[in-house]
Amino acid sequence: MVDLAEATPCAGLVPVAAGAMRLTEESPGRVTVLAALNGQGAALGRALAQAHGLGWPAPGEVIAGAGGAVRWFGPEMALLIGPEPGEGLAKHAALTDQSDAWAVLRLEGAGAAAAMARLTPLDVRESVFGVGRTARTEVAHMAGAVTRTGAEAFEIMAFRSMAASLVHEVTLAMRRVAARA
Incomplete structure (x- = not known):
């Protein structure tokens, strides 16, 4: 009989x-995609406010509260x-x-923005992509999402099946930036 053990997407990699x-x-705990039904965006925002004290995010926005967060995830979509x-x-x-469904990494420390600049076509300068901003984007060669959580801190998401590739690519970018210092 096979013994199954629960493991996180990046177990043993970080x-x-x-x-x-x-x-x-x-x-991140529970992650639910909210896809607004046709013409229901405003009503969904009101329902989020009533149920969770959160609203519907504008493109690129994260709305965080004591009980969780709502993160823009595409047109008429949020997490x-x-x-x-x-x-x-x-x-x-x-x-x-x-x-x-997702592997979620946190990259932080001096040089994190420079490492992210090697991984994504986003302009990750803080003046453009500030704290609390989020984007669906390419991360290395993978579809993913990036959220800036601090001056030198990012949350990076990619599909769980790409966890090893994601860690590998971010690690390479980190080492290349560190080597320049």
Whole structure:
């Protein structure tokens, strides 16, 4: 009989350090995609406010509160991160639980922005992509999402099946930036 053991997407691959940078795995908890039904965006925002004290994010925006966060994830799409979706949300959106679908990494430390600049076509300068901004984008050769969580801190998401490639690519970028110092 096979013994199955639960493992995170990046188990055994992180933490990684290079120079002043550190790469760790994040565990965001429950992740639910909210896809607003046709014409229901405003009503969904009201339902989010009532159920979670959060609103509907503008493009590139993250709205965080004590009980979780809502992160823009595309036109008429957002991620509800943390709580179980409140009652009433399903009246205005298609809800999809994707808690196990993503590998989520945190890259932080001096040089993190320079490493991210090697991984994504986004302009990650803080003056352009400031704290609390998010984007669906390419990360190395993978579809993913990047959120700036601090001056030198980023959350990077890619599909769980790409976890090893994601760690490999971010580690290479970190080491190349560290070697320049």
